[in-house]
Amino acid sequence: MTIRNEELAAQFDELADLLEAQDVEYKPIAYRRAADNIREYPENVATLATQEGTNAVERIDRVGKAIASKVVEYAETGEIDELAEKRAELPVDMAALTSVEGVGPKTVGRLYEALDVRTLDDLETAAKNEKIQTVSGFGPKTESNILDNIDFARQSQDRQLLSDAAPIGAAIVDYLTQTVAVQRCEVAGSLRRWRPTIGDVDTLVASTDPQAVVDAFTDWPDTGRVIEAGTGKASVRTNDVRVDLRVVDPSEFGAALQYFTGSKDHNVELRNRAIERDLKVNEYGVFDISETDDPDAGQRVGDRIGGATETDVYDALDLPPIPPELREGRGEIDAAAANELPDLVTLDAIRGDLHLHTDWSDGRNSIEEMVEAATNRGYEYVCITDHAKGPGMVGGVGLTDDQLETQLSELRAVGDDAEIDVFAGVEANIGPDGRLSVADAVLEQLDCVVASPHAALDGDGTDRLIAAAEHPAVDIVGHPTGRQLNQRSGLDIDVPALADAAAKAGTAVEINANPRRLDLHGSAVQAALEQGATITIDTDAHGPESYDYLRYGVHTARRGWAEPSDVLTTWPTADVRAFLDA
Structure with a gap:
């Protein structure tokens, strides 16, 4: 079985957490930095390790000889001895426990020592029995917050990040399309709709030989x-992700693809539209039942009028094809019926990125390297927005006002020599009171100010974000809720109110394309656009490889009905500069 970079990186993240829980200094930071670079390395690191050895792995930034040897060890054996030893010393479900907001590795270590907390169930029991507050350093409020966040943590354990599921979906489709018996193969379900988290990877195949397809699938x-395998269905597990297969007759593939793509709300509305026209729509096709005595006598009862393609299905219902990202039951069928579907933004419409980090703060590469990588991607412009010091910045991350002014000189020098436009910016922190962490006199010297929340990320954040959006120097409100998918839900926000304020102030609202954020999310983007706000899609890249996050941001924008003109980063340089200067 192929060891994906995400799986490999997760071993070092866990090792870092276990060491931190035991109060080991320095090593956790080194392991986490290595994990980040392994996760985003453009090649398969395990393959590199087995084929070329330790020296090749050491070429990965911030992966030294000791960590490289562990990479090779895991690639060859599926285990890391040091990690196994630390797990034995601290036998806890670290990933599950730290998925509870407010519970970090050190908290896990202390609760294990004091209360023998090993699992989410143990944590919940301890909180309900008011045992946590008896541990030194913990109080009733902390205990209550932990209890409140356990349900969210449990739900997150059943969902995969889009960025983890998408490569698996692409891999199984690529594999199955090489099978002779497969005529067509597509992913379906929430993955095809590009939802931010995924339950299972649903795969649909058109074939007249289902058994051959199932055999090939289980031999992947x-x-x-292998979880189960029948004559036309099968399920397997890979890297802790369940992949489901369904094989259908080629003549019914379009109907099945539409049906299994969903969403449930979309399909219910589509079915109701069919009923109004004396039609029946299901996974087998669209059927005219106007002259049928008992339409419920079978799934294929009636005269079949469509189903080989998705276009057939929608056409039979007097609708144009509806892009998968829109199929959430949020007005898309009415819009399609009125021929008012949006002309959705596409990946190739993006001209630049306005939220990037370098090694001046917590990025991995120099300004020159980030600009060069953007140039090679064909971008017209970028904005360097390293972190400023302030609320939420820990471990020495973040620039002082003096350092920002020093960096500004370097940014201007790099920009003078660059083939593309380089905007000078900052990611300022929005405090709980809405104030920014950078002096106005410094902000006024910069081309672009991204203001983002990084601390106090619970409760209602509307007022503080509106205050930031209305600040004269702020150009973009970055990752507005501050959420981390499967880790914390972030701030509650009145999106229409924020969007209205941002639109009036001439401030853009960000879709942060980092797959751990995707913030704003789809329905929030739609709500923001309805208020006339400008959206920007930025990667928040901390290294050149993270520019690839862009696709997740674009599909999130599409889920929010965004057209190219709605998105600041599709605009030409002169128009972007005018927006920033306004």
């Missing part, structure tokens, strides 16, 4: 375990 080299 990436299969870790």
Whole structure:
């Protein structure tokens, strides 16, 4: 089974957490930095390790000889001895426990020592029995917050990040399309709709030989375990992700793809539209039941009038095809019926990125390297927005006002020599009271100010974000809720109110394309656009490889009905500069 970079990186993240829980200094930071670079490395690191050895792995930034040897060890054996030893010393479900907001590795270590807390169930029991507040350093409020966040943590354990599921979906489709018996193969479900988190990877195949397809599917080299296998269905698990297969007749593939793509709300509305026209729509096709005595006598009862393609299905219901990202039951069928579907933004419409980090703060590469990588992607402009010091910045991350002014000189020098436009910016922190962490006199010297929340990320954040959006120097409100998918839900926000204030102030609202954020999310983007706000899609890249996050941001924008003109980063340089200067 192929060891993906995400799986490999997760081993070092866990090792870092276990060491931090035992109060080991320095090593956790080194392991986490290595994990980040392994996760985003453009090649398969395990393959590199097995084929070329330790020296090749050491070419990865911030992966030294000791960590490289552990990479090789895991690639060859599926285990890391040091990690196994630390797990034995601290036998806890670290990933599950730290998914509870407010519970970090050190908290896990202390609660294990004091209360023998090992699992989410143990944590919940301890909180309900008011045991946590008896541990030194913990009080009733902390205990209550932990209890309040356990349900969210449990739900997150059943969902995969889009960025983890998408490569698996692409891999299984690529594998199955090489099978002779497969005529067509597509992913379906929430993955095809590009939802930010995914339950299972749903795969649909058109074939007249279902058994051959199932046999090929269960023989997939990436299969870790076969869960079940029938004549037309099968399920396997790979890298802790369940992948489901369904094989259908080629003549019914379009109807099945539409049906299994969903969403449920979309399909209910589509079915109701069919009923109004004496039609029946299901996974087998669209059927005219106007002259049928008992339409419920079978799934294929009636005269079949469509189903080979999705276009057939929508056409039979007097609708144009509806892009998968829009199929959430948020008005898309009415819009399609009125021929008012949006002309959705596409990946190739993006001209630049206005939220990037370098090694001046917590990025991994120099200003020159980030600009060069953007140039090679064909971008027209970028904005360097390193972190400023302030609320939420820990571990020495963040620039002082003096350092920002020093960096400004370097940014201007790099910009003078660059082939693309380089805007000088900052990611300022929005405090709980809405104030920014950078002096106005410094902000006024910069081309672009991204203001983002990084601390106090619970409760209602509307007022503080509106205050930031209305600040004369702020150009973009970055990752507005501050959420981290599967880790914290972030701020509650009245999106229409924020968007209205931002639109009036001439401030853009960001879709942060980092797959751990995707913030704003789809329905929030739609609400923001309805208030006339400008959206910007930025990657928040901390290294050149993170520019690839862009696709997740674009699909999130599409889920929010965004057209190219709605998105600041599709605009030409002169128009972007005018927006920033306004």
